[in-house]
Amino acid sequence: MSDVLNATVVAGVPLLLAALGGVIAQRSGVLNIGLEGLMLLGAWVSAWAAATFGGELAGFWFALLFGAAFGLLLGWITVGLRGDQVVVGIAFNILALGATSYLFDVLIRRGGLEAMSVPRGSITQRIPGLAAIPGIGVLADQHWMAYMTYLCVPVIWYLMFRTGIGVRLRACGEYAEGAQATGVNVLRVRLAAxxxxxxxxxxxxxxxxxADIRLFLHDVVRGRGYIAIAxxxxxxxxxAGGAVAAVIFGASYALGFQLQARDIPVAGELLLALPYIVTILAIAVSGRKVLPPREEGRPLYLFK
Structure with missing residues (x-):
C-alpha cells in the first residue's frame, strides 16, 4: 500500500505543478498548450545545471528562471503579437522536443553515454511524527519540492479567489473588455500569468x-504536459480541483508501474498507456459538463 501511495505522490506532483500553471494561464484567458515543452525544457535545464554545478538547488533555480523566460516569451507571442494560442503552443512543444533531443545527442550520446545523471543530494525531507503513521506516513517522507507543491495549492487558491489580484486575473479571463475599461491592464496581467x-x-x-529519476533521458516528459491540461x-x-485530479492521474501512473513490476499477463505497453486511457475517458465523461473561462483562447485587440 505504501509503495503505491508513494508512487502516486511522485507521479502526481509534476502533473499538479504543471496543472497549477495551466489554471493560472487559463484563468487569465490564455490557453497554454506549451506546458509539455516547458516541462521538457525544465527537465533538461535542471539536469544540466545540477550535473554542471553539482547540486539540485542549481537545477531548481535554472529551471525556474528558464521557465519564467519561456513562459513570458509564449505570452508575448500569443497575447502581445496575437498568435494563435493552439498553434503556437504545439509549435513550441515540437521545438522544445527537437532542441532537447539535439542537445542530448551532442552533449551526451557523442560522449558515449545514454543518459545525463544528476548528483544525489537531499532526496527526501522527513516530517517528524507524521512519517511514523502507518499507511499515510509516506506522505511525510518526500522530496522538499513535493512539500512546496502541497503549499502552492492553498496559496494559489487564496490568491485567486480571495484577493484583488485574483479578481483582476479572473476578470481578464471572463470579460477582458470590461476589465480593461475599469483600468486593468489586460496585457500585463496575462503576461504575468x-x-x-x-x-x-x-x-x-x-x-x-x-526528485524522481535523477537523470535526463530523451523525451522524458512523454505527454505529461498534455495530461496537465486535462x-x-x-x-x-x-x-483544489486540480489537486484531486492530479491524485487520480498520479494513481493511474502508479498502478501501471506496479502492475508491470508484478508481471501481470498484460502487454507492458498497455499498462504504460493507462494514464492516457484514463485521460481520454475522463475528458469524454466530464468534458461536456464544464465551461472554460469565457475569454480563453480568444485574441484581443485592446492593445496599442
Missing part, C-alpha cells in the same frame, strides 16, 4: 529529474 505558468511548468519538469479541465480551473 504566463510567466508564472512557465515557472510552474519548468519546475514540474525539474521535479521529475531532481487535469485543469477536470479540476474545473480550480487549484
Amino acid at each position: 504566463m510567466t508564472v505558468s512557465g515557472i510552474l511548468g519548468g519546475l514540474a519538469g525539474a521535479y521529475m529529474i531532481l 487535469i485543469v479541465i477536470l479540476g474545473r480551473w480550480n487549484p
Whole structure:
C-alpha cells in the first residue's frame, strides 16, 4: 500500500505543478498548450545545471528562471503579437522536443553515454511524527519540492479567489473588455500569468529529474504536459480541483508501474498507456459538463 501511495505522490506532483500553471494561464484567458515543452525544457535545464554545478538547488533555480523566460516569451507571442494560442503552443512543444533531443545527442550520446545523471543530494525531507503513521506516513517522507507543491495549492487558491489580484486575473479571463475599461491592464496581467505558468511548468519538469529519476533521458516528459491540461479541465480551473485530479492521474501512473513490476499477463505497453486511457475517458465523461473561462483562447485587440 505504501509503495503505491508513494508512487502516486511522485507521479502526481509534476502533473499538479504543471496543472497549477495551466489554471493560472487559463484563468487569465490564455490557453497554454506549451506546458509539455516547458516541462521538457525544465527537465533538461535542471539536469544540466545540477550535473554542471553539482547540486539540485542549481537545477531548481535554472529551471525556474528558464521557465519564467519561456513562459513570458509564449505570452508575448500569443497575447502581445496575437498568435494563435493552439498553434503556437504545439509549435513550441515540437521545438522544445527537437532542441532537447539535439542537445542530448551532442552533449551526451557523442560522449558515449545514454543518459545525463544528476548528483544525489537531499532526496527526501522527513516530517517528524507524521512519517511514523502507518499507511499515510509516506506522505511525510518526500522530496522538499513535493512539500512546496502541497503549499502552492492553498496559496494559489487564496490568491485567486480571495484577493484583488485574483479578481483582476479572473476578470481578464471572463470579460477582458470590461476589465480593461475599469483600468486593468489586460496585457500585463496575462503576461504575468504566463510567466508564472512557465515557472510552474519548468519546475514540474525539474521535479521529475531532481526528485524522481535523477537523470535526463530523451523525451522524458512523454505527454505529461498534455495530461496537465486535462487535469485543469477536470479540476474545473480550480487549484483544489486540480489537486484531486492530479491524485487520480498520479494513481493511474502508479498502478501501471506496479502492475508491470508484478508481471501481470498484460502487454507492458498497455499498462504504460493507462494514464492516457484514463485521460481520454475522463475528458469524454466530464468534458461536456464544464465551461472554460469565457475569454480563453480568444485574441484581443485592446492593445496599442
